[in-house]
Amino acid sequence: MTPKDELQRRIKGLQDKMNASACEAVLIVQNVDLYYFSGTMQNARLYIPATGEPVLFCRKSISRATHECPWNIVSINNYRYIPDKLNDLGRQLPGRLGLEYDVLTVADYLSVKRVFPNAELLDASNWIADLRATKSPFEIGIIKKAGRSMADAFAYVPDLIKQGRSELAVAAGVERVLRDQGHQGYVRMRGFNQEFFYGHFLSGPNGCIAGFNDGVTAGMGMGAFFPQGPGERIIQIDEPVFLDYVGVFDGYNIDQTRLYVVGVLPDKLKDAFQVALEIQETLINQVKPGAIASDLYDLAIGIADRAGLSQNFMGYGSERVKFVGHGVGLELDERPVIAKGFNVELEAGMVIALEPKFVIPGMGIAGIENTWLVTRSGVEKITILPDDLVVIPH
Numbered sequence: 153m154t155p156k157d158e159l160q161r162r163i164k165g166l167q168d169k170m171n172a173s174a175c176e177a178v179l180i181v182q183n184v185d186l187y188y189f190s191g192t193m194q195n196a197r198l199y200i201p202a203t204g205e206p207v208l209f210c211r212k213s214i215s216r217a218t219h220e221c222p223w224n225i226v227s228i229n230n231y232r233y234i235p236d237k238l239n240d241l242g243r244q245l246p247g248r249l250g251l252e253y254d255v256l257t258v259a260d261y262l263s264v265k266r267v268f269p270n271a272e273l274l275d276a277s278n279w280i281a282d283l284r285a286t287k288s289p290f291e292i293g294i295i296k297k298a299g300r301s302m303a304d305a306f307a308y309v310p311d312l313i314k315q316g317r318s319e320l321a322v323a324a325g326v327e328r329v330l331r332d333q334g335h336q337g338y339v340r341m342r343g344f345n346q347e348f349f350y351g352h353f354l355s356g357p358n359g360c361i362a363g364f365n366d367g368v369t370a371g372m373g374m375g376a377f378f379p380q381g382p383g384e385r386i387i388q389i390d391e392p393v394f395l396d397y398v399g400v401f402d403g404y405n406i407d408q409t410r411l412y413v414v415g416v417l418p419d420k421l422k423d424a425f426q427v428a429l430e431i432q433e434t435l436i437n438q439v440k441p442g443a444i445a446s447d448l449y450d451l452a453i454g455i456a457d458r459a460g461l462s463q464n465f466m467g468y469g470s471e472r473v474k475f476v477g478h479g480v481g482l483e484l485d486e487r488p489v490i491a492k493g494f495n496v497e498l499e500a501g502m503v504i505a506l507e508p509k510f511v512i513p514g515m516g517i518a519g520i521e522n523t524w525l526v527t528r529s530g531v532e533k534i535t536i537l538p539d540d541l542v543v544i545p546h
Contacts, residue, residue, distance in 0.1 A: 154191040156222040158290045162189055162283065163206060169279035170202045170250060177201050178250035178276045179234075181260055184340055184482045185252060185280055187403065192220035197231055199238070207241065209234055232267050250276030255342060285479055285487040286501040291404065292525060295481075295503055298406045299523065299534040301333045302399035306410060306537050315389050315414045315546050319371075319382035323353040326397065336400045342483045351397030353382040359394045359517030362471040366485065368509045369396060369517060389415035389546050392516035396507075398484055405480045407505035408535040409521030412542045417518075424510035425518040425541060427459045431476070431508035432520055432539075435490075439504070439524065439531045445477075445494040452476045452490075452508055461510055468511040477506040480523060502526040503534065 166189070170178060180186050180198035187193040189200065194217040196210040209228045210217045217225055226237050235245055249268055251261065254277035265273065287295065305326070312325040327350050331337065339348040343366055354361075354371040363370025363380045372383035387393060393412040398405050411417075411425055431452045438448060456465035466473045477490030480503055488496050490504065498504075504526065509519025523534040 153220055154187075155290065158288060159189065159191055159222060161288065163200060165283045166200060166276075166279060167202055169283070170200075170276075173274070173279075174248060175202060175250045175274055175276070176246035176248050178279075179264060180252065182252050182255045184342070185255075188280075188284060188482060190217075190221045190223060192217045194220075197234065198223070199234065201243070201246075207238070207243075209237060231263070234267060246271050248272045248274055250274045250279070252280065253277045254281070255344075281487050284481055286499050287481060287503050287525075288501070291481070292501070292503070294402045294404045295406060295523075295525070295534055298399050298401035298404055299536055301335075301401050302330075302397075302406055302408055302535060303537040305329045305333045305335075305399070306395075306408070309395060309410070310412065310542055310544050313387065313393055313412055313414060313544055315387055317387055319353050319355055319358065319385050319387065320374075322387070323350070323382040326350075326353065326395070330397070330399065334401050336403070339398045339400055339405065340483045341485050343485050346485065347378075347380075348398060348484060349378075349381060352380065352394070353397070354394045354517065355385055355387045356391035356516050357514055358383065358385050359392060360468065360511050360513055360515070362467060366473065368466050368473055368507070368511065368519075369394070387414060390418065392417060392421050392518055394517050394519075396521060403482055405482070405484045406503075406523040406534055407478075407480055407484065407507070407521055408523065408537065409507060409509070409519060410537065410539075410542065411518055411520070412544060414544045414546045417541060417543075418515060420512055421515055421518045422541070423459075424461060424464065424512060425520070427455065427461060428508040428510060428519045429539060431455050432506055432522070435476070435506055435508075436524060436531050439498060439526060441498055441500045441526065441528060443498045445488045445490045445496050445498065446492055448490050449474075449476050449492055449494070456508075456510075464510045464512060466509060468513055471511075476508055477504050479503060480505050498526050500526055500528045 249271040253275040396409040475491035479486035507521035
């Protein structure tokens with residue numbers, strides 16, 4: 153469980169941002185934010201005043217919330233009674249109330265507006281995202297443990313990849329190993345309509361298939377109803393086998409990609425992989441507190457361009473995405489984004505995934521991805537598995 157002093161630190165961080173904007177309270181609705189600030193993910197709303205301790209209004213399950221959350225818990229059967237419960241507690245109703253605009257549905261927004269008709273509603277999403285971007289020692293300990301678990305699981309992968317097996321069959325084996333290591337299964341994302349199940353295990357030309365998700369790869373998936381991830385394609389010799397998986401342990405995400413081949417990787421893909429490693433090395437030598445996220449992206453673009461691979465970098469042609477990394481934490485798509493136009497300074501305690509990748513049409517994808525902790529002097533590698541191309545005999 154999350155220690156109370158850890159939750160207090162988070163609440164204080166948000167309250168500092170609230171007071172700087174004369175916000176009198178924030179109402180937390182979304183599951184991940186609820187867990188971050190309360191330690192529980194039950195059917196509840198967390199009311200955070202600008203000063204003092206929060207109140208958790210819980211519909212279900214009270215028993216679990218009581219076990220997991222240290223704040224005052226009030227049983228409630230309908231959230232429209234929150235103002236009445238606040239009055240019962242002697243709390244003044246807020247004149248300015250913050251909400252998670254980035255994830256709140258219109259229906260929930262209108263519901264809050266009806267419940268607090270006299271409150272001016274504010275966007276608290278940037279305060280929350282910025283606060284969550286920098287991890288505490290408690291969070292970093294969990295994330296480092298996740299990196300070790302991911303390395304242990306990936307050690308089994310070469311024995312699972314065989315010519316003649318389907319992507320789906322190998323992916324199922326990888327996912328079973330991850331579950332044995334304690335992977336929670338579900339990968340949480342903040343972006344609207346963004347979905348992810350473990351990750352992408354893609355072979356050969358399937359690595360070139362783009363999709364709706366905000367990433368470089370998609371793959372064929374199981375069909376139009378879930379158009380990403382592994383499919384029924386059979387693994388062949390002398391083609392790239394690409395494993396981009398998210399490890400989620402004790403709630404926290406890490407992102408890792410490794411490249412395999414049964415036989416010999418074609419020279420064009422081998423050369424692209426070496427450029428990806430060069431980009432990674434260049435970026436991690438520049439990552440430190442004060443480094444600008446967009447400058448790192450520009451560095452990566454420059455290396456890809458000099459290698460003659462700019463049209464293949466982070467996708468191909470019009471399908472390219474304009475980032476080379478992203479923050480990770482309780483959600484896969486956290487701040488900072490290492491992207492064009494994201495002129496934000498990195499800070500010690502941020503955890504970022506850097507993922508230089510190249511799509512070679514008709515052949516597949518080559519690249520690397522690791523998760524890194526920004527330290528006071530540079531970076532520390534979280535995903536400790538070696539980066540080398542793994543060659544599997546046939």
